[in-house]
Amino acid sequence: MxxxxxxxxxxxxxxxxxxxxxxxxxxxxxxxxxxxxxxxLSANRQNPLAGAAHAAVFNTWRRFSAQVLYFAPPMIFFYYVMSWATDRNHYLNSKAGRKEFAEE
Incomplete structure (x- = not known):
């Protein structure tokens, strides 16, 4: 059995x-x-950082190039808007700006 x-x-x-x-x-x-x-593999025969710098450079470039079109255009747009607003504010608070818009 x-x-x-x-x-x-x-x-x-x-x-x-x-x-x-x-x-x-x-x-x-x-x-x-x-x-x-x-x-x-013995611990003293291992190389834990083998290729780390090479992989870091190329992996960083690959990830950056894949994402740059998501954040760069809005960043550029808002930079120019902020630059325009700052220049406009300086003009409106200058002597010429106050003279031009004194009636308003």
Whole structure:
């Protein structure tokens, strides 16, 4: 007779994809696993900033060029409006401006 999964797994969980029992939740280390390969690189052999400056320049340019048409035209428009308003205010508060609009 074939035992059920609950009996084979100790009641803690199902048998894995390849029929291997991994152990209960948080209690790994049951039967040895086969076919699991992991590769690591020593911490002193890693270069965490490799290509960071190059990527920063080109990524910044890509993002800026994609968004510039959304903020540049309104910014230019409002700059010229503010410049015109400042010049107009200076004129209206000058001697010539007061003389021209003295009746109003």
């Amino acid at each position: 074939r035992p059920t999964q609950a009996l084979m797994g100790g009641g803690e969980g199902p048998i894995g994809r390849h029929g291997k029992y991994l152990g209960g939740w948080g209690n790994f280390g049951g039967m040895p696993q086969k076919g699991i390969i992991s590769y690591t």
